[in-house]
Amino acid sequence: MGSAKSSLSKIPNAEQLMDDTGFSPAHVVRLHERFQALDKEKKGHLSRQDFESIKELATNPIRDRIIGAFFAQGGEMVDFHTFVKILAHFRPVDKKHLKKANIREPINSRTNKLRFAFQLYDQDNDGKISRSELLQVLRTMLEVQVTDEQLESIADRTIQEADLDGDNAISFDEFRKSLEKVNIDHKMSIRFLR
Amino acid sequence: MPLGSLSPDLVGVSRRVSLQRGFLILCALVVLLLFEAVVPLGASSSPNTTSGKHGSNRTKKPFPVLSFDYSHVRMPFEISLWVLLASLMKLGFHLIPRLSSIVPESCLLIVVGLLVGGLMRVVGEDPPVLDSNLFFLCLLPPIILDAGYFLPMRPFSENLGTILMFAVVGTLWNSFFMGGLLYGVCQIQGTNLSEVTLLPCLLFGAIISAVDPVAVLAVFEEIHINELLHILVFGESLLNDAVTVVLYHLFEEYAGIGSVTVLDVFLGVVSFLVVALGGVLVGAFYGILSAFTSRFTSHTRVIEPLFVFVYSYMAYLSAEVFHLSGIMALIACGAVMRPYVEANISHKSHTTIKYFLKMWSSVSETLIFIFLGVSTVAGPHSWNWTFVTVTIVLCLVSRVLGVVGLTYVINKFRIVKLTTKDQFIVAYGGLRGAIAFSLGYLLDAQEFPMRTMFVTAIITVIFFTVFVQGMTIRPLVDLLAVKKKQETKRSINEEIHTQFLDHLLTGIEDICGHYGHHHWKDKLNRFNKKYVKKCLIAGERSKEPQLIAFYHKMEMKQAIELVESGGGVKLPSAVPSTVSMQNIQPKKPLPDRAIPKISKGREEEIRKILRNNLQKTRQRLRSYNRHTLVADPYEDGWNELLIKRQKLMQMEKKMSNYLTVPAAPPDSPTLSRARLASDPQAYSSKPASGDLPTIKVDLASPQSPDSMNLVDEFQKTAALQKDDDDGGLVMKVPPEDKEEEQKGEQDSKKEQQQRLMRCLSDPGPGGDDEDEPFLP
Numbered sequence: 001m002g003s004a005k006s007s008l009s010k011i012p013n014a015e016q017l018m019d020d021t022g023f024s025p026a027h028v029v030r031l032h033e034r035f036q037a038l039d040k041e042k043k044g045h046l047s048r049q050d051f052e053s054i055k056e057l058a059t060n061p062i063r064d065r066i067i068g069a070f071f072a073q074g075g076e077m078v079d080f081h082t083f084v085k086i087l088a089h090f091r092p093v094d095k096k097h098l099k100k101a102n103i104r105e106p107i108n109s110r111t112n113k114l115r116f117a118f119q120l121y122d123q124d125n126d127g128k129i130s131r132s133e134l135l136q137v138l139r140t141m142l143e144v145q146v147t148d149e150q151l152e153s154i155a156d157r158t159i160q161e162a163d164l165d166g167d168n169a170i171s172f173d174e175f176r177k178s179l180e181k182v183n184i185d186h187k188m189s190i191r192f193l194r
Numbered sequence: 195m196p197l198g199s200l201s202p203d204l205v206g207v208s209r210r211v212s213l214q215r216g217f218l219i220l221c222a223l224v225v226l227l228l229f230e231a232v233v234p235l236g237a238s239s240s241p242n243t244t245s246g247k248h249g250s251n252r253t254k255k256p257f258p259v260l261s262f263d264y265s266h267v268r269m270p271f272e273i274s275l276w277v278l279l280a281s282l283m284k285l286g287f288h289l290i291p292r293l294s295s296i297v298p299e300s301c302l303l304i305v306v307g308l309l310v311g312g313l314m315r316v317v318g319e320d321p322p323v324l325d326s327n328l329f330f331l332c333l334l335p336p337i338i339l340d341a342g343y344f345l346p347m348r349p350f351s352e353n354l355g356t357i358l359m360f361a362v363v364g365t366l367w368n369s370f371f372m373g374g375l376l377y378g379v380c381q382i383q384g385t386n387l388s389e390v391t392l393l394p395c396l397l398f399g400a401i402i403s404a405v406d407p408v409a410v411l412a413v414f415e416e417i418h419i420n421e422l423l424h425i426l427v428f429g430e431s432l433l434n435d436a437v438t439v440v441l442y443h444l445f446e447e448y449a450g451i452g453s454v455t456v457l458d459v460f461l462g463v464v465s466f467l468v469v470a471l472g473g474v475l476v477g478a479f480y481g482i483l484s485a486f487t488s489r490f491t492s493h494t495r496v497i498e499p500l501f502v503f504v505y506s507y508m509a510y511l512s513a514e515v516f517h518l519s520g521i522m523a524l525i526a527c528g529a530v531m532r533p534y535v536e537a538n539i540s541h542k543s544h545t546t547i548k549y550f551l552k553m554w555s556s557v558s559e560t561l562i563f564i565f566l567g568v569s570t571v572a573g574p575h576s577w578n579w580t581f582v583t584v585t586i587v588l589c590l591v592s593r594v595l596g597v598v599g600l601t602y603v604i605n606k607f608r609i610v611k612l613t614t615k616d617q618f619i620v621a622y623g624g625l626r627g628a629i630a631f632s633l634g635y636l637l638d639a640q641e642f643p644m645r646t647m648f649v650t651a652i653i654t655v656i657f658f659t660v661f662v663q664g665m666t667i668r669p670l671v672d673l674l675a676v677k678k679k680q681e682t683k684r685s686i687n688e689e690i691h692t693q694f695l696d697h698l699l700t701g702i703e704d705i706c707g708h709y710g711h712h713h714w715k716d717k718l719n720r721f722n723k724k725y726v727k728k729c730l731i732a733g734e735r736s737k738e739p740q741l742i743a744f745y746h747k748m749e750m751k752q753a754i755e756l757v758e759s760g761g762g763v764k765l766p767s768a769v770p771s772t773v774s775m776q777n778i779q780p781k782k783p784l785p786d787r788a789i790p791k792i793s794k795g796r797e798e799e800i801r802k803i804l805r806n807n808l809q810k811t812r813q814r815l816r817s818y819n820r821h822t823l824v825a826d827p828y829e830d831g832w833n834e835l836l837i838k839r840q841k842l843m844q845m846e847k848k849m850s851n852y853l854t855v856p857a858a859p860p861d862s863p864t865l866s867r868a869r870l871a872s873d874p875q876a877y878s879s880k881p882a883s884g885d886l887p888t889i890k891v892d893l894a895s896p897q898s899p900d901s902m903n904l905v906d907e908f909q910k911t912a913a914l915q916k917d918d919d920d921g922g923l924v925m926k927v928p929p930e931d932k933e934e935e936q937k938g939e940q941d942s943k944k945e946q947q948q949r950l951m952r953c954l955s956d957p958g959p960g961g962d963d964e965d966e967p968f969l970p
Contacts, residue, residue, distance in 0.1 A: 034707050056704040056713070059720070062694065066701040090702055092609045117695060141693060142739050154686065154745050162687050178687040181680060186352075186610045187695050192708040 017081060021088035021107055031087065035080050045077035046070070061140045065120045089116045092189040113188040114179065118172050128169035131155055217286055224279050225310065279310070280560040298664045300412040300563050304657070307567015314571070321572040324565040326632040330514070333562050334629070336554035337408055338521050339506050341432065342528030343551060349425045351715075356604050356612075357426060360620070361433035364596045365403055369441055371592040372585070373399025379584050390644050393449040398648050400441035401634050402589065402655055406627030407431040407521070409656075412559055413625060413664045420677040423616055427623040435521035435629075436470035442633055443517065449641065473519035477526025480509035484527070485534035485730040492732060498543035499550060502535060534730040537743075562628045569631070570653050576646040585651045586658055589626070597621040615674050622667055625659040626652075689744050 011017070011032050018028055036042075038050050051057070051067045060066070070078045070086055091108040105112060121129045121137055134155045142151070162170045162178040170178075264271075283306050287294050293302070314321040350357070373396035380390045410431045414424055444462045448454050484505035491498045506527045513523035536544060597620050605611045612620075634652040637645045671678075700712040 031706070037707070038705075051705070054704055057701055060697055060701045060704070062697045063701060066698060066705070087702065087706065090699070117691070117698065120698065121694075137694065138690070138741075141690075141697065142741060146739070146742065150742065154690075154741070157745070157748075158686050158690060161685050175691075178685065179691055182688055182692060183610065187692065188699065189609050190699065190703060190706065190708065190710055190712075191607070191609055192703075192706060192710055 011080065013081065017084055021084055022091060023084065023088065028084065031084055032080065035083055043077075045079045046083065047077060062120070062137070065123070068123075069116070069120055086116075089113055090188060090190045092191065093185045108189075110184050111176070113184055114176050115172065117188070118175050121170075121175075128167070128171050129175065130169045131159060134158060134170070217282075217289060221279075221282050221286065224275060224282060225313070227275055276561065276564075277557060280557060280564055283564070284556070284560050296665070298413050298416055298660075298668075300409060300559075301661050301664055303560055303563035304567040304570075304660065307564040307569075308571060309567075310564065311568035311571030314568075321568045322565075323569045323572045324562070324628070324632065324635070326636045329562070329565075329628060329632045330520075331511075333558045334408070335507055335510050335520075335524060336551065336558045337411065338432070338510075338524045339503075339528055340551040340555035341407065341411065341428070342525035343502075343506075343532055343547075345525065345529055346421065346425065347529060349421050350429055353422065353425060353429070356608065357429035357433060359600055359604055360426065360430040360597070362437055364430065364600055365405075365434040365437040366441075367596045367599075368403030368592045369396065369399040369437075371399070371595070372403055372588045373397070375588055376581075376584060379580065391449075393445055393454070394642055394644060394648075397442065397445035397449055397637075397642075398634075398651070400438060400445055401630050401648075402585065402626060402652060403592070404434050404438040404626070404630060405431040405624045406629050408559055408562060408629070409625035409627030409660055409664075410623060412563070413660075413667060414623065417668050417671050418679045419619065419671060420679055422610075423619050423623075423676070424679070426616075427620055430620075432521060432525055433470075436466060436473065436519040438629075438633070439517065439519050440466040440469050446637070469517070469519050470522060472516065473513045473522035474526040476513045476516075476518060477509045477523035477528075478530045480505045480512070480523075481527040481530030482730070484531045485538075488531075488535045488538040489730060489732040491539065495540045495543055498539045499546040502531070502547050503550070505531070534727070537731045537738075566628055566631060566653075566656065569635075570657075573635075573649055573653075574646050575650045576644075577650055578647050581647060582651045582654050586655055589655055589659075593624045594621045597624075615676055618674070619667075619671070619676055622663060622670065625663060626656050627660070628656075631656060684744075686745060686748055689741060693741060 011028065014025070014028055017023070018025065023031070035046070038054070039046055040050065040053070048067060048071065051070065052063075057063050057066075070082065072082075085107065088107040089112060093108055093110065118129070119125070121133060123133060123136075135151055138151050138155060159168060159170060162174045164174055164177070165171070280303075283303060284299070287299060287302050311321040373392075376399060377390070377392045377395040380395065405427070407428065410427055414427065440462060444454075444458070444465070448458060484501055487501050487505070488498060491501070506524055509523045509527040510520045513520040539547075597617050601612050601617050601620075630652050631649070634645075634649045637648065639645050642648070696712060696716070700716045703710045703713050
């Protein structure tokens with residue numbers, strides 16, 4: 001614990017970070033170590049190359065989108081705070097934490113998790129998943145040779161199923177509704193980050 | 195009940211009463227036959243025939259026109275009678291109103307067994323006891339195979355850690371706690387139990403502490419609790435077999451000697467690992483063999499289900515040879531082979547496997563419970579108040595303590611924690627059943643003089659858990675408002691999004707540098723896709739991504755549903771459709787599809803046509819020959835088949851949109867499966883021989899000419915449809931393209947659906963997980 005405290009002091013604004021995200025000191029330290037391991041050139045922030053050099057990520061079909069999620073608003077660097085804040089989305093939902101008198105909704109609430117996922121679909125940030133965006137996602141996920149017609153039928157079917165207000169696109173609420181039976185708390189949580 | 199409505203009720207009641215009377219008479223007849231069979235009536239006839247043959251100086255007797263020789267059919271006859279009795283009982287329970295909703299079937303069956311056993315006693319005959327060999331080799335495997343083959347892998351693998359904890363640690367705790375405390379009680383003076391030493395007590399504890407899969411299945415299936423609890427209790431009951439086997443053999447071996455050393459304990463632990471892992475490996479091996487075999491069955495579809503059954507049974511027997519856990523072998527075999535076999539076999543084989551497994555497991559379960567009842571009457575009993583009451587109390591106490599303690603530890607590692615309600619259900623659902631009885635019965639009377647006392651206690655515990663816990667669990671579940679099973683299926687949204695989230699989480703785990711659950715799952719999937727699927731799945735299906743397979747299945751299902759409802763009703767988002775054809779009710783709410791509305795008159799017309807055609811199609815089905823899967827080219831209906839095939843080919847263009855490979859040959863397994871589903875006189879998937887005109891499918895054609903074809907066909911078949919129903923048996927999934935719908939092809943749509951209706955009159959099961967027949 002002593003070592004954690006001392007390394008914690010090296011991290012700027014650690015208290016604020018823990019407060020915002022709900023991570024424990026041990027976790028913050030661990031994430032900091034990981035951050036530094038990824039930051040090979042010791043720049044103090046991460047660039048896209050750093051992410052792309054993670055070799056396990058190479059086989060992931062939606063790698064670019066995930067990396068893109070870290071670099072929100074077109075920035076080129078990810079500092080430690082942003083890194084931790086984004087990873088905080090994947091903390092398991094902590095019922096005790098919810099009971100604290102937090103006016104703000106915690107980052108790892110169900111809605112925020114879903115919003116994070118939604119933003120990965122919605123690349124142009126217009127608040128809706130359009131047919132073309134859906135097609136792109138399907139195309140990247142189904143790496144095998146699949147005809148365009150098939151993809152289009154699937155995309156059409158998906159939108160038809162979820163679209164309640166008939167605008168031929170999936171809004172965040174429709175997205176959330178279509179996933180109401182899925183246990184998002186379980187599905188979008190990493191135990192490691194408890 | 196108002197007076198006015200009495201008369202129809204009276205009619206209904208009287209009809210029901212006469213039905214019940216007839217049924218009771220039938221049952222009495224069967225039971226009578228059973229007694230006749232058991233009582234050696236036929237013994238007198240056999241000596242006559244044998245002596246007649248052996249005598250060298252045969253006197254000439256008049257030729258026997260009618261003779262009675264029962265002995266040589268006795269065994270199969272008795273077995274059939276028992277099975278018949280079991281099935282009739284099962285039928286009977288549902289004729290009695292309200293009974294099946296209060297009392298679970300297992301209880302009723304035990305009562306029936308008790309009655310039958312009692313009757314036999316009264317007659318003076320010795321009731322048969324549940325033979326352990328019969329139980330373990332014949333009655334148990336179908337139930338376990340049914341459970342293993344249809345085991346929902348997702349919740350099972352997600353909760354595997356929890357299940358293993360409950361199964362292994364929980365069972366160990368139960369056995370030792372019970373065994374130890376029982377020994378302590380036995381040592382107390384004044385209970386006449388001092389000859390029961392420690393090891394027999396521990397053995398008894400091991401036997402009685404295992405949760406029984408048969409009993410759990412029988413009870414839990416009726417209460418429909420949510421998936422998590424179901425899989426927890428059920429998974430535990432399956433996986434604790436390994437522990438039970440090891441403990442049983444360990445204590446049985448050393449009970450005679452009277453002492454267990456540390457080495458023995460160590461060997462026991464090693465043995466446990468061997469038994470569990472060995473069982474799984476044996477099962478997996480046979481599962482892979484079976485999957486591999488199913489790859490080549492495209493020409494002999496009829497025996498496909500046989501491979502599944504025989505390989506699984508061999509897995510069970512092979513595991514039993516080495517005293518490995520047969521149950522785990524069966525589960526592993528079923529779970530491993532299922533995804534590959536299902537990709538390879540035909541639709542009808544899938545139906546066959548499903549219904550055969552359900553049938554066998556149902557009959558087995560019924561027989562087991564009835565025999566439990568009969569054995570209770572039969573077996574020698576030695577009742578000891580102290581022992582029995584202490585056993586029951588300890589069972590409950592140890593179960594509760596075990597569950598609570600383990601949950602406390604487990605919740606530290608779970609993302610979704612187990613609540614108190616969950617714990618209660620898990621604890622309360624720990625039913626004991628026939629496995630405990632059989633194990634107890636297997637004990638050697640010489641080595642264990644207290645065997646009868648054990649057996650009595652075991653039976654009492656079984657009765658207690660099945661009756662008391664089984665009957666009260668349903669109201670308790672309602673009282674505690676435990677979440678029930680969700681009835682609806684996955685939508686394509688859920689499928690896509692969950693896959694997306696899987697990728698996302700894998701990526702995040704990689705970024706964190708943490709090799710977690712998703713990482714390994716992803717690796718396994720990749721390995722599966724790259725190597726295993728290529729080996730074990732025939733043809734083009736091996737490359738089909740899961741999403742496409744899922745989508746295709748959905749489309750088929752929806753086509754069936756759409757036709758079932760008569761189609762043509764505008765469906766609001768969440769309101770279930772109330773449209774119903776004459777006798778066909780849609781079972782579930784129809785999916786939201788914007789389909790144009792048609793007028794009432796038109797609807798009626800269409801319904802009438804559909805109804806009529808359904809009747810005709812049903813009649814035609816009866817002429818289907820079990821062995822014929824390929825239509826005889828010299829048969830009369832060949833021309834019709836040709837026309838059908840032509841139309842089918844044209845429509846396959848549409849279907850192939852939903853299939854993987856762009857240039858799908860007409861004989862890809864998916865297509866042939868679709869064909870088989872659509873046509874009662876199904877074709878095998880041989881490539882077109884010289885007899886048939888080969889029709890090349892042109893995939894490049896755009897969609898609009900397709901719809902024009904439909905209009906033409908509508909004109910054409912309008913004439914045909916007057917006389918008979920063979921006016922074009924096509925399988926067409928309703929097009930989703932909205933512009934096509936708006937073209938006003940409402941009429942052609944209805945026509946398609948009529949055709950669809952005709953051809954889908956025997957579509958098999960509605961889906962993977964459903965049990966209900968297609969048409970109620």
